[in-house]
Amino acid sequence: MDIPPLTNGYEIVYKKPQTLTDTPMHYCPGCGHGVAHRVLMEVVEEMGIQDRTIGVAPVGCSVFAYDYMNIDMQEAPHGRASAVASGIKRVLPDRYVFSYQGDGDLAAIGTGETIHVVNRGENILMVFINNGVYGMTGGQMAPTTLLGMKTTTTPYGREVKTAGHPLRITNLVAQLPGACYVTRQAVHTPTTVRKLKKAFRAALEYQQKQQGTCFVEVVSNCPSSWKMTPAEANKWLEENMFPFYPLGDLKLPAQSN
Amino acid sequence: MIRGTVVIAEDICKGCELCIEACPQESLGLSDKINLKGYRYAVLVKDNCTGCVNCALVCPDAAIIVYRQKKPTKTAGPQVEVPI
Ligand SMILES: Cc1ncc(C[n+]2csc(CCOP(=O)(O)OP(=O)(O)O)c2C)c(N)n1
Ligand code: SF4
Ligand code: SF4
Ligand code: SF4
Numbered sequence: 379m380d381i382p383p384l385t386n387g388y389e390i391v392y393k394k395p396q397t398l399t400d401t402p403m404h405y406c407p408g409c410g411h412g413v414a415h416r417v418l419m420e421v422v423e424e425m426g427i428q429d430r431t432i433g434v435a436p437v438g439c440s441v442f443a444y445d446y447m448n449i450d451m452q453e454a455p456h457g458r459a460s461a462v463a464s465g466i467k468r469v470l471p472d473r474y475v476f477s478y479q480g481d482g483d484l485a486a487i488g489t490g491e492t493i494h495v496v497n498r499g500e501n502i503l504m505v506f507i508n509n510g511v512y513g514m515t516g517g518q519m520a521p522t523t524l525l526g527m528k529t530t531t532t533p534y535g536r537e538v539k540t541a542g543h544p545l546r547i548t549n550l551v552a553q554l555p556g557a558c559y560v561t562r563q564a565v566h567t568p569t570t571v572r573k574l575k576k577a578f579r580a581a582l583e584y585q586q587k588q589q590g591t592c593f594v595e596v597v598s599n600c601p602s603s604w605k606m607t608p609a610e611a612n613k614w615l616e617e618n619m620f621p622f623y624p625l626g627d628l629k630l631p632a633q634s635n
Numbered sequence: 636m637i638r639g640t641v642v643i644a645e646d647i648c649k650g651c652e653l654c655i656e657a658c659p660q661e662s663l664g665l666s667d668k669i670n671l672k673g674y675r676y677a678v679l680v681k682d683n684c685t686g687c688v689n690c691a692l693v694c695p696d697a698a699i700i701v702y703r704q705k706k707p708t709k710t711a712g713p714q715v716e717v718p719i
Contacts, residue, residue, distance in 0.1 A: 388640070389705050392688040394697035403696055407674065408651035412695030568657055568689040601651075608651040 395423040399448045408608020410598030411440050413565040414507055414574070418476070419447055421578045431474040431582075434463040436488075438480035439513045457488025464500040474582050476503035481522040482512040485547040489521075492547065499556025499590035503581045506548065506593065508623065509600040517603025521545040524622055529603070544622060548595040552628035558590035560629040564597045566612040570625070589631050597623050639686015639703040643677050647698040650674035654690035654699060663690060 397419035405411050422431050428449055435443040437456035444451035454462040459477035467475040484492050484506050495504070511529055512518040519529040519536060524544050526535040536544070552560040561577045564570040574596060581592035597619050599611040606614060641663075643654075648670065654677050655663045664680035677690075677698075686703030 387704055388702040390700060391639070391686055391703045392691040392699070392701035394700075398697060402647055405695060407649035407695075408653055409695055412697070413693065416695075416697050566653075566693070568692040571692040608653050609656050612653070612656075 395420045397423040397428050397448050399446055401445045403446055404442060405439060406600075406602045408599070408601045408611065409439070409513075410509065410565045410596065411507060413571060414478075414505065414596050414598065415440075415443060415446055417565070417571060417575050418478075418505065418578050419449075421575060421582060422449060422474075425474075425579070425582060427474050427582070430472070431476070432463075432466055432470070434459040434466065434475070434477040436477070436479040436483040437514075438483045440478060440480060440507065441514070443478055457483050457486070458491055459483065460488065460495040460500070460502065460504050461491040463502045463504075464495050464498070467500060467502050471501070474503075474585055475501075476505055476582075478505045479507065480513065481506070481508045481510065481520045482515075482518075485521045485545055489547070492551065493554070496551040496554045496591045496593065497556045499558070501585055501588050501590065503578075503585060503592045503594065505578075506595045507598050508548075508595055508619075509598045509603075510619065511600050511603045513600045513603055517600070521547070522623075524618060527618075546623065548593065548623075548628060551591075551593050556590045557593060557629050558587075558631045559584050559592040559627075560595075561593075561627045562595040562597060562623060562625050564615070564620075564625055566599065566615060573625075584631055587631070595623070597625065637685055637704055637706070639684045639701060641679060641684060641686075641690060641702070642700045643679075644696075644698040645670050645676040645678075646672070647696050648674060648676035649696055650676055651695065652677070653693045653695065657689040657693045659687065659689060660685060 432450045436459045459479050463477040518531040563574040601608045601611040662681045662684045665675040666678045670676045688701045691699040
């Protein structure tokens with residue numbers, strides 16, 4: 379993006395990081411994926427690790443993350459991003475490696491990989507975007523879909539009897555000894571964006587200490603599947619997602635000297 | 636009051652209005668025109684931006700550059716004209 383000359387006593391206090399490419403993102407207006415990408419790439423830029431960071435993109439709306447993040451990227455089959463990232467980290471242990479997945483990818487088809495990657499304490503960052511639905515395929519129920527929430531496969535709202543309970547997979551992985559740092563954040567307000575940035579930074583820094591898997595859940599939106607405007611979706615998220623998926627740290631790394 | 640301003644990439648903007656919601660100064664609104672993608676895009680509608688960066692933090696498309704007036708220093712000469 380060209381930055382207009384406006385230096386007359388003014389300075390730039392915010393611009394897009396150069397760790398994002400200039401490719402326009404294909405996400406729907408207001409989608410949290412775009413914010414999560416940007417915040418993660420801001421951290422990579424600020425840490426000066428652009429040439430030492432490798433990301434693994436999922437299957438889901440963020441399948442094209444490799445076109446947007448200006449770092450080395452690898453695409454993985456549906457659900458397998460964390461397993462692929464583990465392999466990359468083992469071969470290249472000096473790199474900063476992360477996987478980036480939606481809730482259908484990480485908590486449905488990829489549940490096995492998710493649990494075992496964290497249980498093995500693989501030294502990677504797992505980014506988990508929880509928007510409560512399968513966005514890419516048209517808004518079907520995900521494991522994270524709230525009770526009563528209408529989706530294309532739960533047209534009358536999710537019921538326990540037929541569809542079971544919503545899965546707090548982040549609480550599950552926090553129990554595993556291989557987890558180093560587990561936190562749940564959001565991207566819908568300036569304050570939550572600032573906190574998410576701190577969490578991503580901490581998670582990448584912990585990777586240097588080799589204490590296990592860092593897991594950052596981002597409670598996000600899907601205005602298109604939720605059939606709301608972006609502003610309505612973010613309000614709905616606060617009122618409905620946060621009570622079941624409360625923000626905050628679930629596990630902090632053990633203190634070491 | 637510290638003055639600021641924003642430059643919004645109108646062809647990248649998708650008119651999601653999240654920046655408008657996030658602006659404490661109500662400085663932003665939607666354009667009357669549409670962009671190449673067919674969206675009404677975000678524009679400055681009031682000359683009261685403080686350069687707080689809230690809008691840029693929530694923009695999913697990284698379409699916003701924020702400028703802020705440099706803090707005056709005691710040794711600085713006379714203040715320059717505000718360019719907006
Ligand atoms: C093996 C396999 N099974 C199913 C699919 C179809 N599929 C594509 S994306 C997706 C779910 C994506 O949902 P999520 O991970 O929540 O990401 P979102 O799109 O919401 O960001 C599914 C089931 C596929 N591509 N590959
Ligand atoms: S379908 Fe949902 S998750 Fe996918 S880009 Fe659109 S808003 Fe985002
Ligand atoms: S920088 Fe702050 S005051 Fe200026 S337009 Fe953005 S949100 Fe509003
Ligand atoms: S948040 Fe970004 S994409 Fe959305 S209306 Fe504002 S400038 Fe446009």
